[in-house]
Amino acid sequence: MDNAVEGGHMAGEVARLLPDADVEMHDYPNGASDPSLDGVDGVVLGGSGCGVYDEPDQPWIGRQKRFVGTVLDEGVPLLGICFGHQLVNAALGGTVVDGGESRNHLVEASLADVPLFEGVEPVVPVLHSDVVTEPGEGMDVVGTTDYNDYFATRHRERPVWTVQYHPEFTPAIRPEYDAVWEESERSLEESTATRTLANFSRFCRHESGE
Structure with missing residues (x-):
């Protein structure tokens, strides 16, 4: 799902990174x-310039929350990214707030030993200020950072995962974000966060019997 209100580039990068999948946006x-x-076979909820608390002015957010419920009921695998991570948790009764600081750089995360993170090194790209401060019902923590205890979550009964970082943020589209992206000692080229998408796609294919 492309949740960019304007000027989004990342949804297209998801499709490019999954050349063997038939991706519809x-x-x-x-x-x-x-x-x-x-x-x-699977749903990816992407990032947005909006916050989940903008629902009164952005009615599509309420629709997407209800859609999350439908996806869970149908048992379709779901991956929430950044805003998608926040929205899934909010849809399940969690809490999302403005963290008070805009982060647009690489961060070091502590990621659990779960299949979604196979081959994913702990340094991952983020572009956000909002954070989950209370996970949704049924969501267990599978990733943390020094500034957020709910950086990645997984549903304990349904095939649902969420990550605050952007696995689709690559050197190919980084120039589009020159106005906000902050370089650091860490190199985006060395990040293996894109493996998150490949791992999710592999799970979806397995679940569908491919």
Whole structure:
């Protein structure tokens, strides 16, 4: 799901990073309806310039929260990224707040030993200020940072994972974010965060019987 209100580049990068998958993008902020789950092996909810607390002015956020419930009920694998991470947890009764600091750089995360993070090194790219301060019902913590205890979560009964970092933020699109991205001693080229998407795609194919 493309949640960029304007000027988004990352949804297209998800498709590029998964060349063996038939990726369809749904523009939620400008769409009038929810996408069908018929024949869908997995759903990725992407980032947004909005916060989940902007729902009164952005009615599509409420629709997407309800869509998350439908995805869970149908048992379709779901990966929430950044805003998607926050929205999934909020949809399940969690709390999301403005963390008071905009982070647009590489951070070091402590990631659990779970299949989603296979081959993912702990240094990952983030672009956010909002943070989850209380996970949604049924969501267990699988990733933390020194500034957030709920950096990545996993549903204990459903095939649902969420990550605050951007596995689709790559050197290919980094120039589009020159105005906000902060370079550091760490190198984006060395990050293996993109493996998150490959691992999720592999799980989806396994679940669908491919």
